[in-house]
């Protein structure tokens with residue numbers, strides 16, 4: 001599916017990987033709507049896209065924002081789920097067991113929020129006329145290599161990303177009859193505000209552990225894969241690692 005003149009929603013589009021997707025899709029002629037929890041006034045890079053302050057975990061908020069976004073930007077043909085949060089807490093530390101509140105929050109935003117967007121966006125996409133090819137749209141989810149090689153302190157984050165990787169195939173199978181593809185990307189370590197809190201020493205270790213290229217990923221490289229997923233109709237039901245071959249210890 002070509003993105004030109006297509007309405008595509010990017011969650012987490014105020015920052016990092018989502019921001020790069022929103023900019024690249026817009027430069028290819030898409031009508032981009034950004035859903036992000038940040039107030040619009042606090043978002044530095046203004047790109048002239050339609051912006052909705054939305055918490056992806058809130059059913060009514062998302063439903064209302066979807067309605068408004070379609071009124072302005074037209075029928076929905078794409079969703080790129082990038083909104084997410086990190087966490088670093090051990091299952092059991094000297095302070096005691098991992099608190100349930102943090103675990104639940106990470107699952108709620110990363111997994112439940114992604115699913116909430118997927119199901120409500122799919123309903124909209126299914127209601128529209130398909131392309132000549134039978135396609136009605138594409139949904140991209142953002143997992144993480146932490147779904148497979150989660151490090152110490154990453155139980156909550158890895159569980160949330162494992163859930164995203166696991167739901168991608170059944171969602172693709174179910175939505176296939178509507179001509180909607182579902183693909184996940186599992187990025188390695190990317191240079192974004194989410195990663196900024198990682199100490200310099202850990203960052204250098206992760207770079208050194210990346211076979212090639214020996215550096216953090218550039219959000220533009222993530223956006224280019226997302227664009228290719230839209231354009232390549234055979235891509236469906238898979239979680240694609242984008243990680244310079246790193247396997248985190």
Ligand SMILES: NC(=O)C1=CN([C@@H]2O[C@H](COP(=O)(O)OP(=O)(O)OC[C@H]3O[C@@H](n4cnc5c(N)ncnc54)[C@H](O)[C@@H]3O)[C@@H](O)[C@H]2O)C=CC1
Nearest residue numbers: 012015016017036037055056083084144187189190192194
């Ligand atoms: N940066 C990295 O190394 C990697 C990031 N990822 C994943 O990629 C995605 C994007 O991450 P980054 O761009 O690095 O992070 P980021 O922190 O730069 O951007 C995430 C955006 O999501 C938004 N957001 C968070 N909770 C939200 C909610 N409840 N509703 C709406 N918006 C919400 C934030 O406001 C922010 O603008 C996340 O799902 C993250 O887990 C995965 C692997 C590696």
Ligand SMILES: C[C@]12CCC(=O)C=C1CC[C@@H]1[C@@H]2[C@@H](O)C[C@@]2(C)[C@H]1CC[C@]2(O)C(=O)C=O
Nearest residue numbers: 086088144145146151187188189198199202
């Ligand atoms: C666990 C890491 C690395 C070590 C450290 O000092 C702090 C961390 C907390 C954030 C984690 C770090 C690393 O595991 C890579 C991830 C999981 C990072 C959050 C996002 C992250 O870059 C990712 O999703 C990679 O796939």
